[in-house]
Amino acid sequence: MAASTLTEVARLAGVSPATASRVLNGSARKPGKDIAERVRQAADSLSYIPNAQAQGLAKSSSGLIGLIVHDIADPYFAAIARGVQDAARDQRKMVLLATTGGAPAEEREAVAAFAARRADSIVIAGSRSSRPEDGDDNAELAAELDRYCRNGGQVAVVGHPVVGATAMEGYHVVAVPxxxxxxxxxxxxxxxxxxxxxxxxxxxxxxxxxxxxxxxxxxxxxxxxxxxxxxxxxxxxxxxxxxxxxxxxxxxxxxxxxxxxxxxxxxxxxxxxxxxxxxxxxxxxxxxxxxxxxxxxxxxxxxxxxxxxxxxxxxxLPLEDIGRLATRATAPGAGNSGGQEEDTVPPVSxxxxxxxxxxxx
Amino acid sequence: MAASTLTEVARLAGVSPATASRVLNGSARKPGKDIAERVRQAADSLSYIPNAQAQGLAKSSSGLIGLIVHDIADPYFAAIARGVQDAARDQRKMVLLATTGGAPAEEREAVAAFAARRADSIVIAGSRSSRPEDGDDNAELAAELDRYCRNGGQVAVVGHPVVGATAMEGYHVVAVPxxxxxxxxxxxxxxxxxxxxxxxxxxxxxxxxxxxxxxxxxxxxxxxxxxxxxxxxxxxxxxxxxxxxxxxxxxxxxxxxxxxxxxxxxxxxxxxxxxxxxxxxxxxxxxxxxxxxxxxxxxxxxxxxxxxxxxxxxxxLPLEDIGRLATRATAPGAGNSGGQEEDTVPPVSxxxxxxxxxxxx
DNA sequence: AGGCGATGGGAATGCGCTTTCCCAATCCAG
DNA sequence: CTGGATTGGGAAAGCGCATTCCCATCGCCT
Structure with a gap:
């Protein structure tokens, strides 16, 4: 018994898939009360769960927030993660976790993976490295982030900007003093x-x-x-x-x-x-x-x-707030109201x- | 500049999308060496990143592992999360995080969200509750898990089985003594x-x-x-x-x-x-x-x-191992080789x- | 009463990829 | 040298949903 689809629901309710879609998910157009009700009934009689993948494909956005940390078991990151999680819930998104041990190369991979999943935004926690041996990897990480942003992604980095990143649209940094x-x-x-x-x-x-x-x-x-x-x-x-x-x-x-x-x-x-x-x-x-x-x-x-x-x-340090702030900074409609070039979220204290x-x- | 698609890569390489797909992702059929090379070049000249959503839709599987914890900032869960993360990396999957504060109702929601995202498996950590006031929610949680499993999902629970869950295929419990x-x-x-x-x-x-x-x-x-x-x-x-x-x-x-x-x-x-x-x-x-x-x-x-x-x-308690074990239990090809009804992973000590x-x- | 804009539902297209299915070219045995 | 078996690439049909058109209906104003 595979999960039921929108089409099945529509058929059961005796309407078209288009209508079913409109009532089941927030659409600009609201179908009539009676029809809506019928669809809704059909939906939960089939215990319908929308396929987020398909939705994502169609809308090209995923409701996902990527979080990159060095090590989730480190209480520092765990605290930040809690903040991120919390803000994500407010935005009705889910968080995707990647731990990298702090290696820029792995961070690059994580960003690519998030990009592949079409994550709406990415939060990078954990100290940046400027060690010479990380130079190349940092450059690649910066490039990857750049690409991600150009495709409409939002990224927030806590602490320092990624070394070598050129300030661009959708790139925010939560400054920690x-x-x-x-x-x-x-x-x-x-x-x-x-x-x-x-x-x-x-x-x-x-x-x-x-x-x-x-x-x-x-x-x-x-x-x-x-x-x-x-x-x-x-x-x-x-x-x-x-x-x-x-x-x-x-x-x-x-x-x-x-x-x-x-x-x-x-x-x-x-x-x-x-x-x-x-x-x-x-x-x-x-x-x-x-x-x-x-x-x-x-x-x-x-x-x-x-x-x-x-x-x-x-x-x-208000770690949890930092996570929250970073996440909020990536939300549509957040920040940059001043029209500044490189927008920076209010610095934490x-x-x-x-x-x-x-x-x- | 939107992310480039498989079709674009194929066109650049002068082959069909089908062929491009075959070389870029592991397919049973391996196209000829020369063609493969051409496609690969086209791919990274366009810095192509496959759209995981679309892949997931087509293959109906997502490469996602859902993890449910009470609170990620609690070191107990953080340790487990590290194990899960680690095992996930081995399976080349990403982990999706949900924190619920331990409320069965929220856990149910999380499971539904994971199901919507077509997560390949779900790991539930954190004590189960058998309080009478949680009875209904537990029942719904059990039902939700049941549905998820019937649709081919794998779930692992650490500690106790979900109250009221009927043992079914794809349902594993990591017993903690x-x-x-x-x-x-x-x-x-x-x-x-x-x-x-x-x-x-x-x-x-x-x-x-x-x-x-x-x-x-x-x-x-x-x-x-x-x-x-x-x-x-x-x-x-x-x-x-x-x-x-x-x-x-x-x-x-x-x-x-x-x-x-x-x-x-x-x-x-x-x-x-x-x-x-x-x-x-x-x-x-x-x-x-x-x-x-x-x-x-x-x-x-x-x-x-x-x-x-x-x-x-x-x-x-080998918390990290517990996380790892739970995650492995949900991997295809793991466990249940004995042909037992309710398979249980090797108990931790x-x-x-x-x-x-x-x-x- | 006639015509016009609104309103509400359906058909169809496309998102990016996988996967049959099909067909042409190649290979080997007889 | 020919016939059947293989190989290797392409065409096309979805996967499940959102959304743009399009069309019928209804209400309203003049």
């Missing part, structure tokens, strides 16, 4: 702290990481502090852990030098919460305590991590949130 | 603990929660212990927090009675990690310490929560993992 916020965080930390700072960052070329590092350094400079040393590692929990191990060794060594005095503690800034948690775990594993032996701050304010103890100082992990005990 | 594992956990906890147990469970009728509660009680019984009291609350962090508040009050009261002696501490079993974390936070907020003033155990072993201190005793949070200090 990583740099400013990291600066603000540095400023606040510098207020109650006179020791050294260390930054645990992601690999060079990861734009989000770079921004946060740069902002933090700027903040430090404005507060009259020396620039912090930068430890580069991977942009996830295990990267944080590794860096934490190194720092622990260093702290212990320093402590041995001045005979156990708490002379110059370290304040660690990990460029995201997950890394900060990893670093904390490493310190703890090495017998160090926070904030006694070192203080630490992260970035993002991941919800799941809020119960972590000592509570992590961080910068709250974060908030420095100091908690116990950086208390100068 | 919640009950056994909860029992095992209880047994292990009873070994090093002679105090009282309290269970913090989800609302009655949430099957996963019920199973874990039941299993835990059984384990207790086998160990010769009295059944634990059950606190019902919502199945998430805030539910855990609320319960934690109540328990904190009780602990303090008890402590006051016997004059501060650690006479009879409580061992709390929260039916999932997120609730356990919530409860821990509440206890801590009330000035109680774990495991000093009470011990606590969870369930799931959520990855993001592993760095939590004190480390949470729990039952490790978990592992009791005792950590500091239940150390009888």
């Amino acid at each position: 990583n740099q400013e916020l990291a600066g603000a965080l540095a400023a606040r930390l510098a207020e109650n702290w006179d020791g050294d700072f260390v930054i645990v960052g992601g690999p060079e070329g990861l734009l989000t990481s770079d921004d946060r590092v740069r902002g933090f350094q700027e903040g430090l400079a404005k507060a009259g502090r020396a620039p912090a040393e930068i430890l580069r590692t991977s942009f996830n929990r295990s990267g944080g852990y590794e860096a934490g191990l190194k720092l622990a060794a260093r702290i212990k060594a320093g402590r041995a030098e001045d005979g156990g005095g708490s002379g110059r503690k370290l304040c660690i800034f990990a460029v995201n919460d997950v890394m900060a948690i990893g670093a904390s775990a490493a310190l703890r594993a090495e017998g160090l305590r926070i904030p006694r032996d070192a203080t630490i701050a992260g970035f993002d304010d991941i919800e799941t991590l809020r119960d972590f103890r000592p509570a992590l100082s961080t910068v709250r 974060g908030e420095v949130t100091l908690r116990r992990s950086t208390e100068a005990a | 919640n009950q056994e594992l909860a029992g095992a956990l209880a047994a292990r906890l009873a070994e090093n603990w002679d105090g009282d147990f309290v269970i913090v469970g989800g609302p009655e009728g949430l099957l996963t929660s019920d199973d874990r509660v039941r299993g835990f009680q059984e384990g207790l019984a086998k160990a010769g212990r009295a059944p634990a009291e059950i606190l019902r609350t919502s199945f998430n962090r805030s539910g855990g927090y609320e319960a934690g508040l109540k328990l904190a009050a009780r602990i303090k009261a008890g402590r006051a009675e016997d004059g501060g002696g650690s006479g009879r501490k409580l061992c709390i079993f929260a039916v999932n990690d997120v609730m356990a974390i919530g409860a821990s936070a509440a206890l801590r907020a009330e000035g109680l310490r774990i495991p000093r003033d009470a011990t606590i155990a969870g369930f799931d072993d959520i990855e993001t929560l592993r760095d939590f201190r004190p480390a949470l005793s729990t039952v490790r 978990g592992e009791v993992t005792l950590r500091r949070s239940t150390e009888a200090a």
Whole structure:
């Protein structure tokens, strides 16, 4: 028993397929009350479900929103995904998910796949890379997006524009003030702290990481502090852990030098919460305590991590809103009312949130 | 410049659309080498992208896998989603995401939407509900799934079969031994603990929660212990927090009675990690310490929560594998080789993992 | 009362692709 | 050298729906 079709419904109702179509789906022309009712009855007596593929083909639009993330199990992306999902529901669309691990080549593939499915819009989350080895892939990604937009697609990128993308119609970016916020965080930390700072960052070329590092350094400079040393590692929990191990060794060594005095503690800034948690775990594993032996701050304010103890100082980012905003930006009728060239959705704002992990005990 | 079509490619290559189709997509018939090459060149000179909608219409299959979760931002579902995503990639399919908050009515809608899109298979994660007020919706959900399966769809449910679903072809369930594992956990906890147990469970009728509660009680019984009291609350962090508040009050009261002696501490079993974390936070907020003033155990072993201190005793569930398994079960050519009526994928296995949070200090 | 514009339903076309079915050319065995 | 079996490409018929025309009907104004 195959799914029933519009034609069958029409036949049962004794009308033409055209009429059936008009009543069952929103059409400009509204058939007469009585006929409409008959069709509707026929429809659910056959438990008719319209074939979205066919509808899409005919209307050339699919009701699909493509979402590209590095890893859906990462709470950062999961939070954004929730926002996207939520906005999608408002638009009565479904979301199509692609995880790419952050590789531009895979992102390109995902975009192509979305394009093939005629997704109405695409939301790209996750840090852009400007590493030289990603150059070619980035170019191809940009080209693919360009093509997608030219064919009427809408794309929203959270954070940075895709490297090499030429601003075009249908291309939106949700700006995240990583740099400013990291600066603000540095400023606040510098207020109650006179020791050294260390930054645990992601690999060079990861734009989000770079921004946060740069902002933090700027903040430090404005507060009259020396620039912090930068430890580069991977942009996830295990990267944080590794860096934490190194720092622990260093702290212990320093402590041995001045005979156990708490002379110059370290304040660690990990460029995201997950890394900060990893670093904390490493310190703890090495017998160090926070904030006694070192203080630490992260970035993002991941919800799941809020119960972590000592509570992590961080910068709250409205992740869910970001996802929502990005999705809305791609909706027809959204934004660009000002007639600007490169339209940018209202920038999101974060908030420095100091908690116990950086208390100068 | 609209996306180019197969016909255009064919014309450019000087062949018929039929031939172009045969070379560009896997067909049984392989056109001659030279022709194939010509078509391929034409295709990427036009940067042709096949229209998946049209393909789907013609082949009546879409390369889509529908995934239904309660909340994608919940790390439990995020982990499963990662597994699904991974398996989907192997099958060269894309995943369509729907979040329902666990309401059967919304799940029904999601299934209908997936059916409309002609998803090849559907994976349903998240606890089933057997609450009386969900009865009707469950029935409709079951009916919808039934229809979907009859039309050739494949569905996999993780945990429990949908209430009221009649076993049918294409319907798979990934059994999760919640009950056994909860029992095992209880047994292990009873070994090093002679105090009282309290269970913090989800609302009655949430099957996963019920199973874990039941299993835990059984384990207790086998160990010769009295059944634990059950606190019902919502199945998430805030539910855990609320319960934690109540328990904190009780602990303090008890402590006051016997004059501060650690006479009879409580061992709390929260039916999932997120609730356990919530409860821990509440206890801590009330000035109680774990495991000093009470011990606590969870369930799931959520990855993001592993760095939590004190480390949470729990039952490790291979969440990602579960997602993968469920997805594979729906792949053509998977399972049911034994010729059994109601085929069930190999049951997953978990592992009791005792950590500091239940150390009888 | 006659004619005009509105109104409402149906026929037909096309969206882009797959897949029979058909036919011409080629091949091998007898 | 011929006949039947193969091979390889093309024509055409859908897949299920939206939509543009087109036509009959009805109501209304003058």
